[in-house]
Amino acid sequence: EVQLVESGGGLVQPGGSLRLSCAASGFTSSNYWMSWVRQAPGKGLEWVANIKQDGSAKNYVDSVKGRFTISRDNAKNSLYLQMNSLRAEDTAVYYCASPSHITLHGFDIWGQGTMVTVSS
Amino acid sequence: QSVLTQPPSVSAAPGQKVTISCSGSSSNIGNAYVSWYQQLPGTAPKLLIYENNKRPSGIPDRFSGSKSGTSATLGITGLQTGDEADYYCGTWDTSLGAYVFGAGTKVAVL
Numbered sequence: 001e002v003q004l005v006e007s008g009g010g011l012v013q014p015g016g017s018l019r020l021s022c023a024a025s026g027f028t029s030s031n032y033w034m035s036w037v038r039q040a041p042g043k044g045l046e047w048v049a050n051i052k053q054d055g056s057a058k059n060y061v062d063s064v065k066g067r068f069t070i071s072r073d074n075a076k077n078s079l080y081l082q083m084n085s086l087r088a089e090d091t092a093v094y095y096c097a098s099p100s101h102i103t104l105h106g107f108d109i110w111g112q113g114t115m116v117t118v119s120s
Numbered sequence: 121q122s123v124l125t126q127p128p129s130v131s132a133a134p135g136q137k138v139t140i141s142c143s144g145s146s147s148n149i150g151n152a153y154v155s156w157y158q159q160l161p162g163t164a165p166k167l168l169i170y171e172n173n174k175r176p177s178g179i180p181d182r183f184s185g186s187k188s189g190t191s192a193t194l195g196i197t198g199l200q201t202g203d204e205a206d207y208y209c210g211t212w213d214t215s216l217g218a219y220v221f222g223a224g225t226k227v228a229v230l
Binding site: 035037044045046047050059060061062095097102103105106107108110111112113 | 152153155159171174208212221222224
């Protein structure tokens, strides 16, 4: 079964750090750019970051540049998001998302999401 | 404020048709493929349309996509209560160097 499973979410104080993980199975995730997408409570989808197949290129939405770092370990079929200097506005469900063999131009595979709450 | 503009909501009676527009610019829709995503309440998004007008396996042909210039449209015919969801367009923006989503459109079946 093709699957992405996120973990690592939780409650963290403003200014704190958290590391999210995403485990891929049932497909060759190392063939694709992988992304993180988030959704604040009651709000729409926001793309956060992506990373090239070999990790040599990364892109970030402006609001997280300098605070978040995306990485991957293809040997472990895993994607990560290191989040530092967290703010209340980072509170959201964080999804791991990937293209697939049917298209490289969209997200065909999604995880179930992991909730990150930034609050004192 | 998203760079892709969608109507906040659309509605129609069961069996009817709705269309959802997604307006962008030459740096996004005008030069990239558009995808559409369906998000049912409490669930992760699901790819509905990719590369402007293609449907993944398992997506009924009641759902269709089109693109013209810097705008895209999602159509849903034979509306069903199970279609009540939020729908998002998405594409890559070359100026921003980022993937962008529309703000989403809530479909209500009256």
